[in-house]
Amino acid sequence: MVLEDLFSVVKTRFNGDQKDEEKKKTDIPKDLMFKCPRCSNVAFMDDFVAIGKICPNCGYHARLSAAERLEVTADKGSFKEFDGGMISKNPIGFDGYPEKQEALRAKTGLKDAVITGEATIHGEKLVLGIMDSNYMMASMGSVVGEKITRAFEYATENKLPIVIFTCSGGARMQEGTISLMQMAKTCAAAQKHSQSGGLYITVMTDPTTGGVTASFASVGDIIIAEPKVLIGFAGRRVIEGTIKQRLPDDFQSAEFLLEHGFADMIVERRRLRRTIAHLIRLHKTDSRETGNGGTHL
Amino acid sequence: MNDLTASERLDLIRNKNRPTVRDYIPLLFDDFFELHGDRLYGDDGAVIGGIGYFKGMPVTVIATVKGRNLEENKASNFGMPHPEGYRKALRLAKQAEKFQRPVICLVDTSGAFCGIEAEQRGQGEAIARNLMEFSSLKTPIITVILGEGGSGGALALAVCDELAMLENALYSVISPRGCASILWKDASREKEACNVLKITAEDLTGFGICDHIIEEAVGGAQNGPEQTAENISEYICEALERKMKKSLDELLNERYTKFRKIGEFSEI
Ligand SMILES: [Zn+2]
Numbered sequence: 001m002v003l004e005d006l007f008s009v010v011k012t013r014f015n016g017d018q019k020d021e022e023k024k025k026t027d028i029p030k031d032l033m034f035k036c037p038r039c040s041n042v043a044f045m046d047d048f049v050a051i052g053k054i055c056p057n058c059g060y061h062a063r064l065s066a067a068e069r070l071e072v073t074a075d076k077g078s079f080k081e082f083d084g085g086m087i088s089k090n091p092i093g094f095d096g097y098p099e100k101q102e103a104l105r106a107k108t109g110l111k112d113a114v115i116t117g118e119a120t121i122h123g124e125k126l127v128l129g130i131m132d133s134n135y136m137m138a139s140m141g142s143v144v145g146e147k148i149t150r151a152f153e154y155a156t157e158n159k160l161p162i163v164i165f166t167c168s169g170g171a172r173m174q175e176g177t178i179s180l181m182q183m184a185k186t187c188a189a190a191q192k193h194s195q196s197g198g199l200y201i202t203v204m205t206d207p208t209t210g211g212v213t214a215s216f217a218s219v220g221d222i223i224i225a226e227p228k229v230l231i232g233f234a235g236r237r238v239i240e241g242t243i244k245q246r247l248p249d250d251f252q253s254a255e256f257l258l259e260h261g262f263a264d265m266i267v268e269r270r271r272l273r274r275t276i277a278h279l280i281r282l283h284k285t286d287s288r289e290t291g292n293g294g295t296h297l
Numbered sequence: 298m299n300d301l302t303a304s305e306r307l308d309l310i311r312n313k314n315r316p317t318v319r320d321y322i323p324l325l326f327d328d329f330f331e332l333h334g335d336r337l338y339g340d341d342g343a344v345i346g347g348i349g350y351f352k353g354m355p356v357t358v359i360a361t362v363k364g365r366n367l368e369e370n371k372a373s374n375f376g377m378p379h380p381e382g383y384r385k386a387l388r389l390a391k392q393a394e395k396f397q398r399p400v401i402c403l404v405d406t407s408g409a410f411c412g413i414e415a416e417q418r419g420q421g422e423a424i425a426r427n428l429m430e431f432s433s434l435k436t437p438i439i440t441v442i443l444g445e446g447g448s449g450g451a452l453a454l455a456v457c458d459e460l461a462m463l464e465n466a467l468y469s470v471i472s473p474r475g476c477a478s479i480l481w482k483d484a485s486r487e488k489e490a491c492n493v494l495k496i497t498a499e500d501l502t503g504f505g506i507c508d509h510i511i512e513e514a515v516g517g518a519q520n521g522p523e524q525t526a527e528n529i530s531e532y533i534c535e536a537l538e539r540k541m542k543k544s545l546d547e548l549l550n551e552r553y554t555k556f557r558k559i560g561e562f563s564e565i
Contacts, residue, residue, distance in 0.1 A: 083564070091504065091561040092495040142560035149557065171448070171470045173479065176495050177506055180448060180470040181559040184456050187425060188432035188553055195433065211470070213421030214409075214449040219429050233421035234411030238475075242411055252416060262419045 066132035112143035122277035137169030145182025152189035170210020183215035225254035304488035310444035324526035341382030357393035360403035380423035409450030431456035437540035
């Protein structure tokens with residue numbers, strides 16, 4: 001598959017966001033220009049989208065929706081979604097939570113902050129999880145926890161590798177301590193998958209923080225990060241509040257993570273598909289016999 | 298029955314006279330030997346770990362510890378662990394597995410420490426690793442929340458076979474302060490937030506998160522540390538009795554299911 005094709009899809013989808021005339025008028029600078037959150041460089045939106053939503057100045061890989069990510073990741077038409085109709089309840093009776101969810105469902109077309117399913121990448125079968133920061137900052141409540149857990153269990157049962165594209169603001173406050181428990185639940189499922197010999201690859205995207213960093217995102221056999229993205233446990237402002245000084249710009253970046261030994265590699269978006277397929281092949285028992293794991297990509 | 302609101306309980310568990318882990322350990326265990334260090338970076342004063350006898354049985358004890366005064370609090374970083382604290386906990390848990398000792402975790406922390414060094418040394422990874430490894434640790438694990446159960450920082454010692462809470466303890470996904478500043482952009486409204494979050498022992502029993510509520514001395518643990526310790530001791534004894542007679546498979550399956558079933562959703 002040619003990358004230009006992949007990103008033209010993204011581009012169409014992205015431009016399709018400009019829904020009505022009114023929005024166009026009031027949001028002209030925002031819609032036409034991209035301001036990089038890492039280096040503050042301003043670029044034309046068209047240029048930024050054409051190269052796959054990457055900052056032309058510093059190489060920061062901006063956020064993709066789950067649909068955009070799926071489009072540039074899985075083989076065309078290969079994705080079979082799991083649990084597409086799962087929605088959360090309001091277990092602690094949190095004021096305004098159901099309304100907020102309804103509005104987001106209408107706006108994003110998602111039911112919650114993650115999609116999971118089975119797919120192929122360069123023909124390699126895998127279980128795929130993709131989080132979407134457009135949905136409550138991809139916070140983890142019951143639905144995210146349950147879908148991720150089921151994805152691990154499916155991968156374990158079917159002896160498949162699992163790849164999860166993480167991004168999250170953390171555990172979902174609106175579901176209280178039940179959200180906290182999802183951290184334990186997903187990690188326990190990851191452990192069973194690991195103990196069965198399964199391969200788990202994490203791809204950390206912007207931003208991966210809080211309770212997701214402190215759970216399934218950090219326990220992959222192989223941890224990949226996109227360049228320059230934000231990855232950390234505590235929020236930047238929380239830390240700045242504690243230490244009473246401004247943190248350096250590269251704090252909690254993918255590069256920071258690599259330097260401190262918490263990521264295996266930083267991989268540019270356009271190389272991710274190939275990298276993931278290579279890694280899956282390297283872990284196949286039959287490739288040990290034939291020894292031609294990655295030669296025919 | 299305890300009719301205090303969550304915010305009244307928050308006052309109670311932050312009271313400087315509330316007994317700490319250092320008060321409880323000698324009341325609960327005999328011949329306690331503290332063991333130090335994570336063998337990777339250092340020794341975290343916010344997590345105390347060691348071995349001792351519980352009613353004649355060797356056990357491993359792992360606890361987050363708050364100080365009783367400023368000096369103790371400086372040494373224990375106000376009970377907020379760094380990654381090396383969680384890694385020390387994991388080292389001792391693995392040791393307990395090797396020597397087939399049950400693990401007793403005692404939790405009282407406002408949360409994992411948030412700072413530059415904590416990030417550099419992988420706070421997220423340290424917590425995540427504990428969640429993963431404790432889920433399959435081949436020995437019984439009993440966790441008691443004594444006071445504050447602050448988010449992932451508490452959960453890292455609370456992947457267990459049974460979770461009990463002292464009657465005034467709270468266990469939350471976010472600090473009430475943090476919740477207030479998100480909800481109303483005003484951290485000082487933490488008391489209101491506290492009551493919104495449904496974080497009391499009774500609330501969490503309803504959600505299937507807390508398995509047992511341990512009574513404190515009348516008016517709160519500060520009025521009777523010995524009485525409260527006795528109640529904790531009695532609970533641990535019963536819980537261990539329940540868990541020790543299970544086969545390893547049964548124990549691990551039930552631990553998996555304990556967390557597996559938590560979550561509220563519908564499928565359309
Ligand atoms: Zn940039």
